[in-house]
Amino acid sequence: MEFYLPIAELPVNIWLIVGMSAVVGFISGLFGVGGGFLITPLLIFLGISPAVAVASVSTQIAASSLTALISYWKRRALDIRLGLLLLSGSSIGTICGVMAFNALRRIGQLDLTIGVSYVILLGGIGLLMLYESLKALRARRRGLASKRPRGSNHPWYFGLPFRMRFPASGLYVSVIPLLAMGLIVGFFGALLGIGGGFMIVPALIYLFRVPTMVVVGTSMFQILFSMSGATMLHATTNHSVDFVLALLLIVGGVFGAQFGARAGRHLKGEQFRLLLALIVLAVAFRFLGDLALKPEDVFSLSALVTPIAGAAE
Numbered sequence: 001m002e003f004y005l006p007i008a009e010l011p012v013n014i015w016l017i018v019g020m021s022a023v024v025g026f027i028s029g030l031f032g033v034g035g036g037f038l039i040t041p042l043l044i045f046l047g048i049s050p051a052v053a054v055a056s057v058s059t060q061i062a063a064s065s066l067t068a069l070i071s072y073w074k075r076r077a078l079d080i081r082l083g084l085l086l087l088s089g090s091s092i093g094t095i096c097g098v099m100a101f102n103a104l105r106r107i108g109q110l111d112l113t114i115g116v117s118y119v120i121l122l123g124g125i126g127l128l129m130l131y132e133s134l135k136a137l138r139a140r141r142r143g144l145a146s147k148r149p150r151g152s153n154h155p156w157y158f159g160l161p162f163r164m165r166f167p168a169s170g171l172y173v174s175v176i177p178l179l180a181m182g183l184i185v186g187f188f189g190a191l192l193g194i195g196g197g198f199m200i201v202p203a204l205i206y207l208f209r210v211p212t213m214v215v216v217g218t219s220m221f222q223i224l225f226s227m228s229g230a231t232m233l234h235a236t237t238n239h240s241v242d243f244v245l246a247l248l249l250i251v252g253g254v255f256g257a258q259f260g261a262r263a264g265r266h267l268k269g270e271q272f273r274l275l276l277a278l279i280v281l282a283v284a285f286r287f288l289g290d291l292a293l294k295p296e297d298v299f300s301l302s303a304l305v306t307p308i309a310g311a312a313e
Helices: 014-031 036-045 050-074 080-106 110-141 175-192 197-207 212-237 243-266 269-292
Strands: 002-005 010-013 163-166 171-174
Touching (some): 036 050, 050 212, 050 243, 110 269
Antiparallel strands (some): 163 171
16 A cells, blocks of 8 residues: 655555564664664665655654653663753754755755765764674673773763763763763754664763663653754754655554563663664665665766757758
8 A cells, every 4th residue: 555755755655664664663662772874764765855754754763762761761761861961962963953954955965965974974883883792792701791990990071071960870970071972963863864872872881881771761862852853943944844754654663662662671781782783884884885886877967059040051
């Protein structure tokens, strides 16, 4: 059964879209990553324009994040104070990201920017996560205790001015790097149609040493509000939100996120990071292939000469 998307201006199979969003919603609830870095490329691969995909996916990310957040809230597996601080930075980043989105769309460079950004961001973060997770797994097999450094071994950015205590995460750290991270995540989330969880989750785990289960719930908290704001901005500024597509994505994503949040209880930390790294890298290589391969339709530029009336006489 097919539905016609009025903004994207093409028909899509309803079961394909709902099933795809359910799978991505499951991954979203499992890893706390929003799922935008998966669903947006998949929609682009189906032929939907990047502008419509990015704007419409923001709605699905917000909806699936809400359902997953409820599950983590009931288990008290989130740090609200940390989430609010990240949200304050991402709010500014979201506004800047939508402005950049509109500017790139006007000059015709949005598609290329989205493709290159996905390769750089996902490839870099995925490789770092893969290295760290494999290192942790090897240490575990050898029976080595994976102890996180405490006390005086904190990184230098912990000691920057304006330090704040986060009891739920066990942190006493400067708010400056956290605000900066929120701003960066909000910017790229609005520009690329991603929740930013694939950046927040590894950053909180590796850079700030926040417990994995607290990270997932906190990430969902930030993603919910930042993507809700991005949806409203996209809808009011560039009118590229396809609400029919968004509704189909929400239907599958909401159910998938609930099952993913429940499955996350049984996933160990090292396995969690390894699986997320492999998923991130898979999407990065898919975009790299599209950028590197020769397009099916090759265009060339040439001067158009119009004959002058009476010249042949």
